[in-house]
Amino acid sequence: MRLRSILLIFSLLIIVIALLAPPRSFAAQQPLNVPAWLRAHVGEGEGQITEVVLQRARALYQQKVNQGAVKNPCYFAMDATRPNDLGEGKLARRFYVICESERSFRAISSGHGGGRDLKGVADFANGRRCAKNFGNAMDSTLTTGGAYVTGETTMSFKGYYRVSAKQDAVLIRSFVQFDGGGETANARQREIGGHPAELLRNVCLRKDPRSPYANRDGYVPFGTLEDYAGGRSNGCTSWSPLDAGQIIAMVKDNPTTLYIYPDSADIEAVARAVAAGRSLSGVGLYWNASCLNEIRAPKFWPKETLEPILARYKKDHPAPAQRPTPICKAQ
Template sequence: MRLRSIPLGVVASLFLVVVALTARSFAAPSAIPAWLQAHVGEGDGQISAVVLERARALYLKKVGAGAVNNPCYFAMDATRPSDLGNNKLGHRYYIICEASQAFRAVSAGHGSGRNLKGVADFANGKRCAKNFGNALDSSLTAGGAYMTGEAITSFKGYHRTAAKQDVAFMRTFVQFDGEGEAANARQRVIGGHPAEVLKGMCLRKDPASSHADHDGYVPFGKLVDYAGGRSNGCTSWSAADARQIIPMVKDNPTTLYIYPESRDIAAVAQIVAAGRSPSDAGPYWNASCLKEIGSPKFWPRKTLEPIIAQYRKDHPAPPPQPVPICKEP
């Protein structure tokens, strides 16, 4: 039957039905539920709309492709402050479990960057990140789409507790696999782990330990919590938060979306250079941190990696020193 033989009113009605069904099929998966929409905002502990939309789209895409069965997904907003002052940390890492209608915001560190004296300064402050990038050995955060990978637990040494007991420090590292500009995350050894490290290392005689070397020594140090500081480009959580996050992804991968990407950084930098405010012009950036850093910058690996390599060649690291023997208390 030719279309012109169908009454125009019927054609119009059919068109409206098709449009409605099509809109419903596309809108349903992307519509943010009301309970989750209530957490959208600019305040501490809230998530910005663009960060949630991208994180949710990434998760739904991976679920649809059969790559993810985890009921929860993650997001991070690296434009927000890490330190709010008065020993209060900013909440900018988000754990979202839609099936159980659970939303939680926790603290997380950002990449410290580096200052190659006289060559390039891409270091970040403790509170706000100005520099971002994906270069090897840059210690910078790279925004974009990630999947959590394997969780590897390794022995780092012994430390003494407040109860005067020596205990082994076992730290778990969750490898991230990135896409696009973050595709070299595994090469950079980028992942998530507790913000804890042993400092002031020395060797203590303990031949009975399963971790002792062939001479019967074990590493010993002071356990330092740097949840309020920066990282080497990885995502660091407080020890308490890590104990909840890591089991969620162990043998059950999920997605992590980190904001901003290079396109966001370029858009905000362009707006700032024009003397306008991102809040008026569209691109999102946390207003408090933008005021502090002036303008953000993305350092692409093709530009920064040769600089780092040349700096390393011109400033060779001193030969490694042997770990000293501990002085017994």
């Protein structure tokens, strides 16, 4: 009887210790079982991928391959906790293209959602270098971490721009739609996808009736080309024009997966650990140290919370009437 009592007390102690132990991250719970050549790219240095990001990206890809939803030999991952703009025109590499059958690993730059500052109501804006705010609300222009599958590619005419004293070029921008699930399920509704980080500024209308893109009055938009690879996006994943061309060609009619870290559970766990003064590594969590030092603590804005705020703000601050695009001055 005494032995049975001792064993019962011992069992209860084990249960209590397990309940009091800090939660472990996905990375801490599962061993990283990857080929040696790929493991060489795992780390927190420039151009490397952290263990938790790779593990989740591989798991998503393998799941979709097993379901028959994906046959592409390559898959993507992004670590949105890393910095984007390193200053002096240098961009950090935090978007990953991984092709295991070819033993190919490539890290490139990618923008993050800029968010918005609703003056006096809510500020969920992000700087150029690091993202503090994440969310999945409509019109929030925030990045949402989680699982995606690439969809169809569309092309849209943006206008003309000057490339030399006597030559103009046309900007037709490609856009890869993303489809998600769970918190990313509204990706199509939000028009979230990937595209080159380029647009036209200072647009005016120029008379060019011979252009196949001319409107019924014979005008086409004309502006100044801007590459904003070092800036922010409207929540989409933006790449440099050169990188975008290569990535879009990879997924055209051949979908693959993209895992963006962090998701809301990661964000909330990190925020709690920071508030409690805990070491992230000590509790099995990950966030890029440089950006965490800058933002102090991340925040996730769920659509259930943010969309009503955005709706009220839009009602109280109606957009001004859109001015017609001006006619270009003679050049």
